[in-house]
Amino acid sequence: MLPIDFIVIDTEGQELLREIAVVDYTGEQIYEAFVQGAVGNEKPYYNHKSLEQILQEFKAIAEGKNIVCHCAHHDRKVLQRSYNFIQEVLPKCDWVCTYKLARITWPHLESYSLGDLSTYLNLRVNHQYFSEEQAHLARYDALFTYQLYLQMTQQDIKQLLQKYPNPFVSSRVDNPFQVHPDLKTISQQQYQALKSILQGIKDDRNHQSQGVVVTGEPGTGKSHLMMRLAQERLARNRLFFINHPNDPDGILFHIYSRVLESLIQRVGSTNYTQLDHLLAYFLSKIINRQNIPLPTQKEEKIIKVLEQNPLEIYEALGSVGTERKRDFWKLIEKKVEQWWQFTYDCSGFSWQILKGMIRYCYYTDPKRKLLIKRWLAGFELETVELETLGLIDVRWDTQTNRETWGLEAISVISKLSLVDEPLIMVFDQLESLGLEQNSNLLLAFGSSIKELFTHIKHSLIISIMFPDSWEIFQKKLNSSITDRQGNVQLTIQSPSRQDLEDLLNLHLQDLPVSFNEIFTPEEQKDILHQQVIRKVINRATDYYRFKRDGIPVPQLQPKAQYQTSRQTILEVSSALLKISQSVEELSKKLNSLLVQEPTPVPTSVPGLMVETAKVVPQPLVSLESQTLFDYLNKQKKYRKDSGQ
Structure with missing residues (x-):
């Protein structure tokens, strides 16, 4: 692959150096000088210098660099003679010849002069095409050689990228359970704040839930922050993702439905769901030596498994479908029922909901798990199905029953978490609630949020929205709601330019090239100019498609x-x-x-x-x-x- 850390030089002169120009890898001219007294340099150039001074200054620039020239043998020969003349040594450099590369890259051309190649490739400097009248000025030739070399590196990049899919194609985090490249320095302060609030909830003897509103403009990384929270906390905390509701009469049941969907999400690369984790760690807190000082033989077996690794409770008590495993789980269910009745009583739906969750985790038969999932989600089952599962028949006569079921089910889950780590409830995509036509929906949502803070303990309730949406919430909802919902307010700002570049390199981690190697300085400037994460990644996607597949880069709307x-x-x-x-x-x-x-003049002065x-x-x-x-x-x- 062609080097991307380089300088481009062009020299003028036959035996000795007469003129030199240097362009860096960004296309900026960084040096130009004319040898004082040399033939052809009679004009009063502003940077006339002695040959020795020019060569010393060039050596400081070029030592150890990759030097790109057109017809490099000529430039190197002129420099070698000039250094010999002042009895100095030519800098140690690697030389790249665009003339030789051009013959390989475009073997069918008749001429490989800098002017002909520039014309063939439509190269431009300062929006001007190559002109023979200005050729053989070191500055002019160096700038066009730079453009020519960029074309060659892009040809090199195109061949390399054919092997790899577009690493920027996914720029949007739709839910926290997705996996995207995550640069930890972005929004790290806000993430640390969320961790601190979680610890505060855990340490609170009253187990009060806390509300956090995370605001930021579109694409700044609000949902990305929630993804990081999920990736780093799911091993111990349960996280639920809830999108905006649509029915003002069924908001609590909508919330519960999304909670249930989140509970059956697998944690990391394991085969265990969030519900498996929640139940296993709950069991380890109530079935232990402190609560059962003189355990029976079966109880001793259960306690040992839970002490070693709570998640092993699902495999270590017997083979699938055996009587031994069924007996162990009947005992577990009995112990949980006793603890629940002693701690909370078994009125309402709470114990039946918890029993359904236990059986969902215990059963391995996919059909039975699906039936229990449907029952937990509020679907009516046939009588024979209910008898097989050992669950009650819940009649959904009114919407009120669904709302009651939803709130009680969420309450059960929060009570399970009380003996372990706090819950995390993430409300996203709430912007539509601020629309005028959704005023009733917003008011109903506010009432439901108030219900959650009243009945759901030990939880971090996060609301993600745009700044103007949060202003609408504060104007239209009672302050008793928004004060709890936004007890803490965190703002996500656009990342720094360096963070954005580091994030793009993180997307490229599986490729043998970096951000600076794939994209030219002008392309980098255009990509990073988009500022917000989503737009930056989308723009990088456009340029990647262009480089690999030749698809033109869409023009942004200057209008x-x-x-x-x-x-x-x-x-x-x-x-x-x-x-x-x-x-x-x-x-x-x-x-x-x-x-x-x-x-006024005093009139009382005599005379x-x-x-x-x-x-x-x-x-x-x-x-x-x-x-x-x-x-x-x-x-x-x-x-x-x-x-x-």
């Missing part, structure tokens, strides 16, 4: 930027008009009220004759103020004439 600037100008103009109107009113008051009064003169009031408006008034009036007239 949108123009319209934004025009809108800003209009807003500023309107503000200036208001200021001018205020100043005009003040001017009238100044002219009418503030006048220079004559200085002093005072001549009474008529005093003409003078306005106290300065020349500078009058000039400002005139300017603003002209601006006002201009706006009126132009129709603004």
